[in-house]
Amino acid sequence: MDAIQSKVESADQTPTSERVLMVLRMVAEYGRPVSASELVHASGLNKSTMYRLLASLRRWGFVMESDALYAPGPACLQMALNFDAVTLLSLHANDAMIDLRDTTQETVAVTVVMQQEAVCISMLEPRQSLRCSFEKGRSLPLYRGATAKCLLAHLPLPARQHIAKTHISNMFEREVYENELLKIVQQGYACTESEVDDGVWGVSVPVLSPNQQLLGALTLMAPIIRTQNKHQRLIEETLNAAKRIQASLNATFTQASPAFHHQS
Known part of the structure; x- marks a missing residue:
């Protein structure tokens, strides 16, 4: 967790237009499915903002959700391939x-x-x-x-x-x-x-x-x-x-x- 927080800028330092990218990078760097509350804690974003950003990432296939846990989605896999x-x-x-x-x-x-x-x-x-x-x-x-x-x-x-x-x-x-x-x-x-x-x-x-x-x-x-x-x-x-x-x-x-x- 500390390693991830040290790599990712806090919400205060990140322009609003780039926060969705910050969240995507955090999801990718956890190395395991992660909960929204963990992302809220690590990022400093409020819960409603986090859910809104996660919803956008889900809609475009960059994250997927299972049992309230988030992981990189098929769009990330396609980019990697x-x-x-x-x-x-x-x-x-x-x-x-x-x-x-x-x-x-x-x-x-x-x-x-x-x-x-x-x-x-x-x-x-x-x-x-x-x-x-x-x-x-x-x-x-x-x-x-x-x-x-x-x-x-x-x-x-x-x-x-x-x-x-x-x-x-x-x-x-x-x-x-x-x-x-x-x-x-x-x-x-x-x-x-x-x-x-x-x-x-x-x-x-x-x-x-x-x-x-x-x-x-x-x-x-x-x-x-x-x-x-x-x-x-x-x-x-x-x-x-x-x-x-x-x-x-x-x-x-x-x-x-x-x-x-x-x-x-």
Whole structure:
């Protein structure tokens, strides 16, 4: 109890807008189901405020209640699983990314799907850096470009169709787009020119779990002028790097990690 109280600011020190986060952190740090009265005592909040904050956390799935005791809820678990999956993918991709960058002298990135967007979680650049929309931590819509199309093509069909509808209202144009996504799945990679950034060519290869669920995508990007007569070689290099990442993951996890089962 004392350890928890020393870590968490008192109610007087915590802005009103942040108190719900203070309570969530306290619930998480107890390490066991905790009563509202214990939380009231530890936080200095009055009982009515505590119950109001706990009700909000329950409504959003961040805490669950059983026999008047509170514990972290399913939303906390999902966040932890997603964090684990992203961290593991970054670690297992690193060596292959370095070799791919050094071999090709081009920009290499790994992206994942979060909240229906492509989020770059790792990026390596050669000495001649590339001006492009991607950077670590930045998100882009799942629509244009090799990375977005590669990720979207490997999502479950309902999610893929829903996202496509949000970007393309015309039914015939959407059918053409969805056929392009099917081709990406069949050939094992996506390849585009100047769809997101003018003058940039890109190839993106999916990284899949042992049970063939999408983990992320490995992408190589380069100025079009530097890729002339080299497309096939760059595609093969990227495909091989993605295979190395998957082999590394498979060697570490003979059975798919729970984090990967929940990655979407």
